Amino acid sequence: MRKLLAAALVFVFLGTGVSHAHQPVILLDSDTSAEKGPLLVDGTVSFAIRASFTKAGQKKAFRAQLKEGDALNFQFLIMDKKPENALKMTQLPNLVVTGPGGFKTTMKLNERTKFFESYTQTTYLYLGRYSSVAKSGVYSFLLTSRGKAAITLGVGNKEIPGEVTRGAAPMVSASAAPVAPATASAKPSASASAPATTAGYTMAQVKVNDNIKTCWAVVDDYVYDLTKWINSHPGGAGAIVSLCGTDATSAFKTQHQNQAKPAVRLDSYKLGPLQK
Structure with a gap:
């Protein structure tokens, strides 16, 4: 299991009168079951799990590990802007939580409590x-x-x-260099040029570079080395670390669709095309 350190505390939820800083974790399209999704190693630590859907019937999942007597706390939220705040409760995703001893509960969406999150200057709604x-x-x-x-x-x-841990991809040691494409002789970096061949990089190479030391990701069929973006990302390191070794197309578009600045920044880390 590869380890992901969500190091930035970036979501401050003020709805209860007590500030809670939530570290972002983005659910990917491949996280279709709890076993495939990320595991929060300590479920009492604050996390903001973000999920987006394009149609009915899609599934996304994750896990949280807790000890006997720990507090099991979770909240269902949306941004207070269209189209999300125009949706009826029955149009929003259904959340089912299962756990030890036959525990099972379906999240009840029974409130619409506003609060202003100062870090991103965004208003949210607590729904449950x-x-x-x-x-x-x-x-x-x-x-x-x-x-x-x-x-x-x-x-x-x-x-x-x-x-956070995700998947069964092999862990790269702290001293290991990123895996270079077969046609490249130099060690890839954030400033590395695309490989000479049109074949590009394989998804297997991307999956190996899955940690804070060598973080690669795919967006729109291009491979990017995001290692240097981890500690400089305005939304916190955790948002980038959770994408290492994955196809991050959906996650990037969910957060930055039609935003020029993030797209330009991403382009500066391009390694080359994804091999088909």
């Missing part, structure tokens, strides 16, 4: 909240869409850096 005492083990969170929508799940309440 849940709190109970956890049993020791792993809890699974499964979202099933009912149509096009983008939502955020707030999980945990400890304002400390948290660890």
Whole structure:
């Protein structure tokens, strides 16, 4: 399992009168089950799980690990802007949470409480909240869409850096260099040029570079070395680290569709085309 350190505390939720900083984790299109999705190693640490859907019937999931007696806390949120705030509750994704000892609950969306998140200058709506005492083990969170929508799940309440693991890709050691394409002789970097061949980079090479030391990702069939963007990303390191070794097309477009500045910044890290 590769380890992802979500180091930036970037979401401050003020709806309850107590500030909670939530580290961002973006659910990918490939996270269709809890086993395939990310694992929050400590489910009491604050995370903002972001998920977007384009049609009904899509599934995205993740897991959170808790100890006996820990607080099991999560909230269902949307941005207070169209089209999200114009959707009826019945049009938003369904959330089912299962856990140890036969635990199972379906999230009830029964409020529309506004709050202003000062870090990103964004107004959100709380639609539902849940709190109970956890049993020791792993809890699974499964979202099933009912149509096009983008939502955020707030999980945990400890304002400390948290660890996330994802997938079964091999871990690259801290001293290892990124895997170069077969036709390239130089070590790739954020400023490296595209490989000489039109074949480009393989997805297998991208998956190996899946950590904070060598972070590669695919966006729109091009491979990017995002390593140097991790600590300079305005939205926090965790948002980039969660994309390392993946096809991040959907995640990037969800956050930065039609935004020129992020697109220009991304282009500066281009390595070359993804080999088909």
